[in-house]
Amino acid sequence: MARFDGYAVLITGAGQGIGEATARRFVSEGARVLLTDLDKARAKKAAAAVNESVGAPADADAPDASSPGSTGRGVAEALACDVADRTAVEAAVAHAVRRFGRLDVLVNNAYSCHPDAPLFEDESDDDWHQDLDITLNGAYRCARAAMPHLAAADGRGAIVNIGSVNGLYDFGNHAYSAAKAGLGSLTRTLAGHGGPRGVRVNLIAPGTIRTNAWDGREAVIERVSELYPLGRVGEPEDIASAVAFLASRDAAWITGVTLPVDGGVLVSSPVVRGTFGNE
Template sequence: MRFDGYAVLITGAGRGIGEATARRLASEGARVLLTDADGERAEKAAAALRADGLTAESATCDVGDRAAVEAATAHAADRFGRLDVLVNNAYSFHPDPDLLEDVRDEDWARDLDITLTGALRCARAAMPHLAAADGRGAIVNIGSVNGEQDFGAHAYSAAKAGLAGLTRTLAGHGAPRGVRANLIAPGTVATPTWTGREVSLQQAAAHYPLGRVGRPEDIAAAVAFLASADAAWITGVTLPVDGGILVGNVGLREALRGSAQPTCRIR
């Protein structure tokens, strides 16, 4: 029960990584506020946790709206009496057009506003509460391998790379105030956004050194570590949770070996 007595706010928690993270932290004793731009989805996820005897509430929160962010943060602090952990998971993603010159300003601006500036809004609102959390204050940002290496998606990748930089500056600012900030960079994770594209996931799995794509629970476990006292001397880092994709190129390796097909398969 590493999070007994902790209060946690998670953005983008209605499904996928955010929902899995809420369940993991709540299962270890945390009181969790699940927020999402889709309030009904957030409440459905929170209700499922409560049905299992866990402490969870929900709130509608569009991280693109400063007032909504501040209201959700205040709600968490008021309802739970404190706020110890912020998990910035909300993001926006627009697929690239075929040509760079067809990238729309509004799509670029939306991806950066939600993914990067949204995390700043949340950190700004939460920081006074985290700084008062008796040394337990922690921010865990959900980045992406797209912020570390080219996997396409201009705006999304730029936003995630910016989020890694923001994490480092938050770590420097927060350290004297007893607040740590770290980032997790997931690889491909089988979330509901892939519904209907399962074949693509299977194809992607063949390129991962560990032979499969990620599960939301893989990322939730890493969040639990970085948010806990087990990581009390870790701040400002980017932790890839990526099945080895940043350190291995299965396709090239197998080509050099003369194999027509990668040897890794989804498990």
């Protein structure tokens, strides 16, 4: 029996990168997964790629995908969802419950990140509000809609928020970093609320991950890799593995934590070590 047989999972921002890799991991372990993304075509493409990669049914109407409580081979489905829209979020959660008969795991992965203005006083209100609304408020909307179903999931209910090392340390991106720091606080307060209801809530703080956001900047990725004690940047699958752990019964006594998955970047500075390490 696979670790997530019978589980139903909803992932936001799942059209590529960490979200798609996380969906693939869950489906490979037996879960039925709803991939949501602002871009419907991207979500459908990612779901098809996930199903193909793990040998799941390509037809979303296959019995294993739609029978409530069914176990066996996992499958991915796709749905457009704008996490900035409460109605769309509630519709996505309702769709997952209708299709799968339950909801056990929510992965809040959707985010927005605008580059900083050269001077802080030139920061745009619109960029600031959008980064917070998608990254922090979006997770809040999803957790609010999902919580009653997660609480009814027979002790399997879990929320895994995708934060960032930016929420823990200065790596730039004022609005994005503030939103990720806020998401860490929301994780802790939701863990306190959800625990008595059988829902665990945790956060993963990734370091630099090789995703589509870095397309065309391979030389930068190589330079950044030198800052990591483990000698490389992360891959989406590194984060997917951590998400699967925190969502599973293997982490049954873990809630309210922030887990850095960062190649050691938060605990070691190669620049400082190179300057003072031989003294």
